[in-house]
Amino acid sequence: MRLLKEEFTQAFELFDKGYLVEAEVLYRECLSKISDTNSDEYLQGLHGLGYVKVALHRFDEARSHYNELIKIALSNEDKVNHCIAIHQLGMVERMAEKFDEALKLFQSEADFLEKYKIxxxxxxxxxxxxxxxxxxxxxxxxxxxxxxxxxxxxxxxxxxxxxxxxxxxxxxxxxxxxxxxxxxxxxxxxxxxxxxxxxxxxxxxxxxxxxxx
Missing domain, CATH: 1.25.40.10 (Tetratricopeptide repeat domain)
Incomplete structure (x- = not known):
């Protein structure tokens, strides 16, 4: 698990430096090592991979990752990751210039924050x-x-x-x-x-x- 944590750190550093393809490969490798799709590590990997897909303007793939995060968060009643995934999905639509859809998602996030008093x-x-x-x-x-x-x-x-x-x-x-x-x-x-x-x-x-x- 310690090695996986180090690999996630390395993947983020690659992303942060603009090495997007290399970061994508490493995030995928990390996810392939995780059998428990409800684990924090799996969620972290999906978040990271979603960021990379957005940066690469591969919006359909990014949507897929964030919708999977929402599905997992809902099944686990995980309000924190549910909120984050809605926000990230809104960012996907904003970058894809689907502004009406982006606003709906960000308003949904605001409603979620209000509802659960976050x-x-x-x-x-x-x-x-x-x-x-x-x-x-x-x-x-x-x-x-x-x-x-x-x-x-x-x-x-x-x-x-x-x-x-x-x-x-x-x-x-x-x-x-x-x-x-x-x-x-x-x-x-x-x-x-x-x-x-x-x-x-x-x-x-x-x-x-x-x-x-």
Whole structure:
């Protein structure tokens, strides 16, 4: 089991560095070693493989993995993984530019958080961010800004620099769409500082690209 944990870590590091095909192969190898499909290890592997499929824009395969996660979570009455899988499925639809479907899934996630009184600031920040970002893509800038405000509020409450960076990056893109150069640059710079604190090199590179536009 210790070896499997190390392989999962290696697979994530490959993904984080952009070696997507290599990460996919390693995640598949890890999953093939796990006989108990209800185990935390199997769920971790499915989550990881789903991330890789999204990054590779193989959306149908990603949907399949996250729907399997939802099915397992439902059978185990596992509220945490059920919520995460709904969120990830929403991200698949957002990246596939199926924005109406993405919004339905993120609203479903918000309803789930409300219903089961899941008060995680991290979960709420991510949910508001995604709803804000989808509204940005749909050109609903006022709604996007309102939702991103909520995302930043919960991000700061959680103390998680990745969430803080994402919210500020969202604001940067909203202000970019509104043509407000000053607030756009300020937001991207705030995002970069947060990602630097989190040592998220890929996110830092993305912000540098946005700042150069």
């Amino acid at each position: 008060e995680s600031a991290l979960n709420w920040s991510a949910n508001f961010y995604e709803r804000g970002y989808v509204n940005l893509k749909m050109k609903n800038l006022k709604k996007a800004e309102q939702l991103m405000e909520e995302s930043l509020h919960y991000a700061k409450k959680s103390g998680d620099d990745i969430c803080i960076g994402c919210a500020y990056r969202g604001f940067g893109e909203i202000y970019q769409a509104k043509g407000n150069d000053v607030l756009e640059k300020q937001s991207f710079q705030n995002a970069k500082k947060a990602f630097e604190r989190a040592s998220d090199n890929l996110a830092i590179k993305e912000i540098d690209m946005l700042l150069r536009k």
